[in-house]
Amino acid sequence: MAVTTSRSRTPQRAAAPAAVPHRARPAAPSVIEFRGVEKRYDVGAVGLDQATFSIGRGEWAFLVGSTGSGKSTIMRLLIKELEPTAGTIVVAGRDLAEITHKRVPYYRRNIGVVFQDFKLLPNRTVYDNVAYALQVTGGTRKEIRAKVPDILRLTGLSTKLHNYPDQLSGGEQQRVAIARAFVNHPPLLLADEPTGNLDPETSIGIMQLLYRINRAGTTVLIATHDNAMVDKMRRRVIELSQGRIVRDEATGAYVRDESTREFAVRMRDGLPDTPPTVEQR
Amino acid sequence: MKLGFFTREASRALRRNAAPSFAALATVLLTMLVVGVFIPIVQATTGAANDVRKRVLVDVYLVRGATQPDIARVRAQLLDTVNVKRVEFVSKQEAYQQQRRKDPEAFALLGENPLPDTFRVTPENPDDVLKIASALAPEAAGGGRTPIDRSIDEVRTRRDDTSKILQVTRFVKLMAGTLAVLLIAASIFLIANTIRLSLYARRREVEVMKLVGATDWFIRWPFVIEGVIVGALGTLLAILLLAIGKIAIIDPLASDFSLISAPETMPFTVLIAVMLAAGVAISAIGSGLSLRRFLRV
Numbered sequence: 109m110a111v112t113t114s115r116s117r118t119p120q121r122a123a124a125p126a127a128v129p130h131r132a133r134p135a136a137p138s139v140i141e142f143r144g145v146e147k148r149y150d151v152g153a154v155g156l157d158q159a160t161f162s163i164g165r166g167e168w169a170f171l172v173g174s175t176g177s178g179k180s181t182i183m184r185l186l187i188k189e190l191e192p193t194a195g196t197i198v199v200a201g202r203d204l205a206e207i208t209h210k211r212v213p214y215y216r217r218n219i220g221v222v223f224q225d226f227k228l229l230p231n232r233t234v235y236d237n238v239a240y241a242l243q244v245t246g247g248t249r250k251e252i253r254a255k256v257p258d259i260l261r262l263t264g265l266s267t268k269l270h271n272y273p274d275q276l277s278g279g280e281q282q283r284v285a286i287a288r289a290f291v292n293h294p295p296l297l298l299a300d301e302p303t304g305n306l307d308p309e310t311s312i313g314i315m316q317l318l319y320r321i322n323r324a325g326t327t328v329l330i331a332t333h334d335n336a337m338v339d340k341m342r343r344r345v346i347e348l349s350q351g352r353i354v355r356d357e358a359t360g361a362y363v364r365d366e367s368t369r370e371f372a373v374r375m376r377d378g379l380p381d382t383p384p385t386v387e388q389r
Numbered sequence: 390m391k392l393g394f395f396t397r398e399a400s401r402a403l404r405r406n407a408a409p410s411f412a413a414l415a416t417v418l419l420t421m422l423v424v425g426v427f428i429p430i431v432q433a434t435t436g437a438a439n440d441v442r443k444r445v446l447v448d449v450y451l452v453r454g455a456t457q458p459d460i461a462r463v464r465a466q467l468l469d470t471v472n473v474k475r476v477e478f479v480s481k482q483e484a485y486q487q488q489r490r491k492d493p494e495a496f497a498l499l500g501e502n503p504l505p506d507t508f509r510v511t512p513e514n515p516d517d518v519l520k521i522a523s524a525l526a527p528e529a530a531g532g533g534r535t536p537i538d539r540s541i542d543e544v545r546t547r548r549d550d551t552s553k554i555l556q557v558t559r560f561v562k563l564m565a566g567t568l569a570v571l572l573i574a575a576s577i578f579l580i581a582n583t584i585r586l587s588l589y590a591r592r593r594e595v596e597v598m599k600l601v602g603a604t605d606w607f608i609r610w611p612f613v614i615e616g617v618i619v620g621a622l623g624t625l626l627a628i629l630l631l632a633i634g635k636i637a638i639i640d641p642l643a644s645d646f647s648l649i650s651a652p653e654t655m656p657f658t659v660l661i662a663v664m665l666a667a668g669v670a671i672s673a674i675g676s677g678l679s680l681r682r683f684l685r686v
Contacts, residue, residue, distance in 0.1 A: 187600065217602035227597045231405040243394065244603040288601065 138162040139296055139327045140186065145195035147181050147351075155181035157351040159195070163329060163344075165295075168322045170338050171331040173348035179331035181351070183300045186329075187221055188212050200295060217245055220289030220326075224301035226281045228273040228288075234260065235269045238288045245292060255291055263287040263317060279310035283317065290321055297321060299330045303337065311337065312375045320368050340375055398611035399618060402591075409587030410619060413672070416583040417623025420576035421668050425631045427572055428660060431565040438558035442515040445551050447522050449508040452542040459540040460506060466538055467508055470524050475511040505542060515555060522546045581675040584616065588676065592683040605684050613677045620672030624665050632657070 141162040147155035156178045163169050171179045184190045185197060188204055197204045200218070207215050228237050238259060239252045247255075260266055263283040273281055282302060289297055299318065303311035315337065322328045332338060338345055347355035366374070403410045451463065460478065467476045479487075484504040489496040510525075512518050526534040526544040536544060588595075598608045635657060 189600075213599070213602045213604040213607075215602075216600065221600055227593075227600065229594055229597055231401065231594070240598070241601045244598070244601055244607060 138164045139167070139200055140329065141196075141198040142182075143196045143198070145185065145192045145197055147178075147185060147190060148193045154351045155190075156185070156192070159348075159351075159353050161346055161353060161356055163327060166322070166325055166327055167344065168319075168328045168341075169330070169344040169346060170341070171329065171346050171348065172333060172335065172338055174333065176350075177348040178351040179348060180300055182348075183221075183298055183329075183331055186298055187216055187219060213244075217292060218294050218296065220286075220292070220294040220297040222282070222285050222289050222297070222299040222302045224304035226273070226278075226285045228281060228284055230273055233270045233272055234265055234276070234284050237273070237284055238291050241288045241291050259287045259291045262320075277310075278306050279313060282306065282310075282314050286314070286317055286321070290326070293324075294326065296327045296329070299328070301332055302330060303332065303334055312372060315341070315375060316368055316372045319371050323368070337375075340377075395610040395614055399614035402611060402615055403618065406587060406591065409590060410615075413580070413583045413587055413619045414623045414626075416579055417620055417668055417672060418626050420579055421624045421627035421664055422630060424572060424576055424667070425627055425660065425664055426634075427569065428663075431569050434565050435562050438561045441554055442558050443511075445512070445515040445518050445554060446547075447510040447512065447518055447525070448545045448547070449510060449525060449541055450543045450545070451506040451508070451540050453505060455506055455540045463508065463538055463540050467510055467525070470510075470521060472513045472517040472521055473510055474513045477509040477511070479507045479509060481506050518546050518551055577671055577675075580620075580671050581679060584619075584672065584676045585679040588612070588679050588683065595680070595683045599684065608684065609677055609680055612680050613673050616672035616674075616676035617669050620669040621665070623672075624668030627668075628661050628664060 142159045145156055145159045149155055159178070159182070171182060173179055181190065185192055185204075186199065188207065191205075199215075202215075204215075229240060232240065235256055238256050242252045242255060257266070257269070260269060263286060265280065265283055265287065268276060268280060273284065276284065282305075286302075297318070302318070303314050306314065311334065318328055318330070344358040345355065346353060449463070449467065451460065455463075464476060464478065467473060481502055481504045484507060485496070485502045488504065510521060512521055522544050524537075525541070526536045528534055534544065536542070595608055
């Protein structure tokens with residue numbers, strides 16, 4: 109279902125991005141909306157303080173800030189691993205406070221999540237790791253057999269289907285994690301420090317993959333402290349410091365319709381000349 | 390399809406976590422072995438205690454020269470008394486024969502038969518012996534006892550013996566019961582703990598499953614099935630060992646020892662069924678419950 113909508117939307121946006129009507133604020137509800145959200149931990153530490161922002165459909169946004177500034181708190185609030193102490197979080201028009209504990213798994217299926225430490229299931233092959241995300245939603249065997257090789261081809265893992273996570277490089281593991289997050293074609297993808305453990309060249313590969321997913325219509329929110337990367341991307345940046353939002357801006361030239369290849373070229377610009385095969389070690 | 394998927398998940402987990410699975414299996418095997426040996430012992434002990442209690446009797450001695458009608462009348466009265474299960478008549482000749490067999494020399498010295506006709510009254514419940522005695526010979530105001538029939542000379546309960554037997558057997562039964570309860574509690578804790586350990590090693594896996602959007606029961610079922618497999622395998626091995634032990638050791642001895650062949654021990658097939666049900670249930674419920682902590686993500 110999500111596949112068809114995102115596919116049909118892609119060319120439309122490519123043709124006239126600014127004119128797409130539902131990008132106008134009040135008409136179309138944004139995918140993520142934080143209203144005065146506050147999170148205090150039991151020990152008295154402040155995770156998030158009066159955070160208010162919203163992210164529109166199909167948008168790409170960075171969350172930046174030093175460690176402990178509240179980036180991960182926002183991510184964990186969004187997957188309802190934590191409950192805010194005050195304020196409202198609305199995701200795709202639904203107030204998270206109204207989702208009962210029982211419905212949380214069903215809610216999470218609409219969100220792809222990527223972590224710094226990959227969080228793959230160590231006892232499963234690449235194929236089974238991705239398939240698990242479909243099995244959880246009750247996907248049939250036929251569906252799994254059709255979708256999983258597809259998404260693994262998209263992420264460039266076709267040759268590693270039957271490897272276990274500990275047999276893969278960091279970049280490859282992160283690709284598996286992204287494949288798993290995206291196999292259900294969720295409307296929203298969260299990435300918490302997706303390149304935190306990876307070298308620059310591999311990071312670009314991961315960002316390229318996320319960019320491709322974003323171009324397919326998925327809203328992408330990335331928490332990172334890789335400032336060089338953020339500067340090059342020239343996308344919306346929300347900066348946090350000690351739980352407060354201190355900056356929220358869509359930086360300069362907003363390059364909307366770059367092809368994935370152009371994107372990669374621009375990202376590599378200025379990087380010391382590394383052969384593009386580094387990742388295939 | 391769902392059950393098939395969960396079973397495949399469970400067997401995958403068992404294969405990939407061989408060491409903790411084996412530990413859980415060994416724990417189930419050992420505790421079930423101990424339980425399997427202990428249940429029959431408890432039963433035989435309480436059975437033996439009950440046997441002893443059955444020998445608690447009320448003796449009703451008749452007056453010398455009681456006639457046939459007197460005997461019949463007393464028998465009827467005894468049968469009418471509450472709590473009486475069985476009344477057995479021992480004539481003076483029979484009593485004489487019995488006693489002489491025990492101590493021929495002493496009875497050789499006696500010229501005539503000094504023993505009276507006797508009724509042996511078996512109570513419904515051994516604890517009611519004293520009640521029967523006072524029903525047959527109510528305590529008189531002066532302190533002595535007056536029997537309800539003039540043909541009854543005396544009613545005796547062997548009071549000392551009786552209360553001693555009742556006390557000892559009660560203690561034996563209580564001890565056996567306490568030990569059984571303790572043992573079962575220890576087994577449950579041991580099995581649950583081993584399962585929890587093996588789950589603890591996999592809590593990260595559970596966390597990831599929850600993040601992908603798996604419902605609690607979707608995660609739990611494979612673990613429960615895993616518990617069933619481990620419990621069934623462990624218990625089956627324990628039963629196998631017990632059967633070997635029974636055939637090789639107990640059966641040849643059974644004819645010589647009354648304790649082993651005590652009538653109240655449950656048959657081996659029932660024991661097997663109880664053990665299997667308990668082993669499977671404890672392991673399955675144990676792993677299902679232990680998982681609860683890790684599901685709170």
